[in-house]
Amino acid sequence: MKKIAVVGGDLRLAKVAEYLAEDGYVVKIYGSNAPFSGGVKVHITQTLRDCLHDAHVIVLGLPATCDDETVSTPNFDQPIYIRDILRYMPKDALLLAGRISEKLHGEMIMHGIRCVDYFQREELTVRNSIPTAEGALQIAMEELPITLHGSRSLVLGFGRIGKVLAKMLHGIGSDVTCSARKHYDKAWIHCMGYHAIDTADILPVIDQFDVIFNTIPVKILSSEVLSRVRRDSLVVDLASKPGGVDFDAAKERGLNVIWALSLPGKVAPATAGEIIKETIVNIMNEIL
Amino acid sequence: MKKIAVVGGDLRLAKVAEYLAEDGYVVKIYGSNAPFSGGVKVHITQTLRDCLHDAHVIVLGLPATCDDETVSTPNFDQPIYIRDILRYMPKDALLLAGRISEKLHGEMIMHGIRCVDYFQREELTVRNSIPTAEGALQIAMEELPITLHGSRSLVLGFGRIGKVLAKMLHGIGSDVTCSARKHYDKAWIHCMGYHAIDTADILPVIDQFDVIFNTIPVKILSSEVLSRVRRDSLVVDLASKPGGVDFDAAKERGLNVIWALSLPGKVAPATAGEIIKETIVNIMNEIL
Amino acid sequence: MKKIAVVGGDLRLAKVAEYLAEDGYVVKIYGSNAPFSGGVKVHITQTLRDCLHDAHVIVLGLPATCDDETVSTPNFDQPIYIRDILRYMPKDALLLAGRISEKLHGEMIMHGIRCVDYFQREELTVRNSIPTAEGALQIAMEELPITLHGSRSLVLGFGRIGKVLAKMLHGIGSDVTCSARKHYDKAWIHCMGYHAIDTADILPVIDQFDVIFNTIPVKILSSEVLSRVRRDSLVVDLASKPGGVDFDAAKERGLNVIWALSLPGKVAPATAGEIIKETIVNIMNEIL
């Protein structure tokens, strides 16, 4: 059975280690004092060298590193250097890491290291839309004085997050409208049983919605559009930087806007860990 | 148009006042400094007498009173006495109040006051199961490190809250099991597409569930049953006093148990207010 | 293990026999030439006496008899007399039959026979609403030139069939309105995410619906109401006799009205058989 070294990382990576051990892999851990459930046998090593020396696969966190020099170790108080990993790991081991920079990836290749960024995998991206959407629901439930059931909700953008979010909102009883630009997507919105609207046409109807979720990384919710949003409506922006809301205009108007980023790790770290684990298993099955 | 006096009460009753005004009723308010939206014309009076003297209907909060002497006024700093309401209200006015004691109800009748407890109405009870269920979902989302989507959930009891809760859990993607005792209810659970289990048979399978919602006001989750609940599972008890969980046993075992009461007013006061408003309108249409 | 004699009956009862045999019961059959799947061991006997003499339980069809003298045997060419069943069956055996008349039931009791009408059981009635509702959907799909997805449908009555039918229509993407009279039921309709309308108020809106399902055994769809139904709408009447439609008025107006009775046995005999089987097992577990 494959030996896997898990180095650093947050609670999600601790879950990855446990789930891999449950699947039967031999799992060594270094650089994490996250709480592990007793039932699963993961081996916590005393030194990095001990963790790495016989590993077939090395797994780093998400992100793997913030400075391209040290491994992300939010649950560990000593630095772990990337160069030490390169020094101690077997030359033919596979390195799996999340969100690695192009620069670091280039260095790995120069060292002859096989390295895959699991955060780039489509199945991870797709499945992460579940904790993202559920986290968005949680925020809306916490912020709104009304129930989502019976509310009128608008989802801007019908990509992977928009699709899952619309499904959950519908499932809980909200009256869902989705916006898109392409005829193709609007036809899909119609097929799924939601109201379809062209993203260009939201201005005159934006005041009908109790909650507005944005998934488009473009300033859709401009000052002009925000001027029509009801003051008792909630805006949840799920778009990555630079976001889709003119935050200054929203603040000026006194709107309740939540910019919610990186929800999977925050609202459902165990599920996020499971998704990373399954992606890692897919990668190992394809490469090893 | 009918004149309605709204006296005391929390944020829900403030919403009731606004919604009644939106429906076209003339609404006077005394005893609440809750924030009112600017758009709706409610008349805030300076004295109780001014509020009551020409009212066709008087509405008190939920609960109307905690001590059978003063009106509940969480957003007001002076006491309002029930005896003053009786003194100033027109003798033929209709008094609507929530959760009034038998003693107080008896007194009203002795004074010749027509008095209805809107909290006893079935349509309120049924519709309150929506904010209750959605609040239960919110708690589970906040407490669990996994998503409800893909989780295994157990709903104990298939009454009004159990039915709505199961539907929402299913709608968000949880694998739902419901317990009941009667063949009739188990047949319904099957019809609705959930797994059915006899409430007497939960012991051997209780460890399969990530989250357990109880709606039965009987100690179903006894010390014996709790001893089989997984330590990483969440228990949410929605049953009114005395609740359905042996809380001491749960604490001893280190389980995460949330006893969640009166959710509608907490998680969705505006929706709760709308439900009270519609119930009040039904009562007025029937009686006046 | 209990020995069960299955006598007469249609395809449903043949399925009952097979499913009981799959559950491990010893099953003898007389009076049915329905096709049996090869895999299951049911014993087809040559004589009624052979079938009955050592039975613990005797099961008749649905209905058990049409004339109170002979057993219903749509798949058998010789008559089987009730009096012969009484003659050959062990005196302490349990007789299970569907839709037996009061007269016949009285005679059984006089003979000291323990006799239960499984068609009276609530769990059968509830679960039969699934094949009934699905059969109603099938009829609507066959008759309408539009898809149910995107259609506007009206379900008159929110009893057991109305509830399941509304759920399936909603699940397939129809815009569902349900009618009821009680506030309680209208509150439930709202909770389930459908539009609610008072049954007394259907006249002015009846022309908005592409398909109208009636479940109320009262002439709701009177001549006056039918005069407002669109000519391209479909009416499916699921109410037992006398039905809920003024059929003469409907015919005169040229409306497409389908009176659909006894759907479970017609559209899904195997499922109908399974439901009878489970009901029989419940009865045996309670009585034997």
Place this chain on the structure above:
Amino acid sequence: MKKIAVVGGDLRLAKVAEYLAEDGYVVKIYGSNAPFSGGVKVHITQTLRDCLHDAHVIVLGLPATCDDETVSTPNFDQPIYIRDILRYMPKDALLLAGRISEKLHGEMIMHGIRCVDYFQREELTVRNSIPTAEGALQIAMEELPITLHGSRSLVLGFGRIGKVLAKMLHGIGSDVTCSARKHYDKAWIHCMGYHAIDTADILPVIDQFDVIFNTIPVKILSSEVLSRVRRDSLVVDLASKPGGVDFDAAKERGLNVIWALSLPGKVAPATAGEIIKETIVNIMNEIL
């Protein structure tokens, strides 16, 4: 307002004409004796020339022609020649037709005719998946002796038809498994709440399904796979030619296989007509 000439075609095209007239277009018709509802003003002309001479847009059926010489006219008893259409139509008119051959399309371009095949439009293809999926459900309901509710169904392929079909099956209460090959699609299947299986792995589990829907135009259901399909299971093949089933092997084994093609026009001509109409409006808005 634009003038539109509708020539030939089946019931769907008659609906297209009516819906366009309802939208306010001036609609002339030639070559169809389909029944028109009285309420809508469409102008049935006596000659092709009269129909075409002042048209801005000419609409032909689906398919527009079967022999590249005459227009498809299933509800008309005289031939209408393509060359006559070219002769009488204004040179700058837009010709919209379904499923035109490359040869004919080439000729049109040579004559300087602006010509669009509306059947190639993505929004039509996507929206047609609704009547296709609902037709597949209807077939399964008609053929199976069990209800879809509670059945185990397999959908081979997670393209546009697979997605809508799975959603409807789930909505009606079937336990749905979808097959796909890509991790990306399997992740989506999981997100949507169905069971995911790799299309390569169906052999050992194929006997678990009561109904199997194929949407992949490749011989997935080979002789080997079919040898494992239960004899009481139903196979519905929705794949266009050459289909996805080894029909000879299926016949030999005595399996119930339905090859269901062109469902929208068969099961829901009015809906199919509405989809064509909306596609035509989109094309006109883009081009004219």
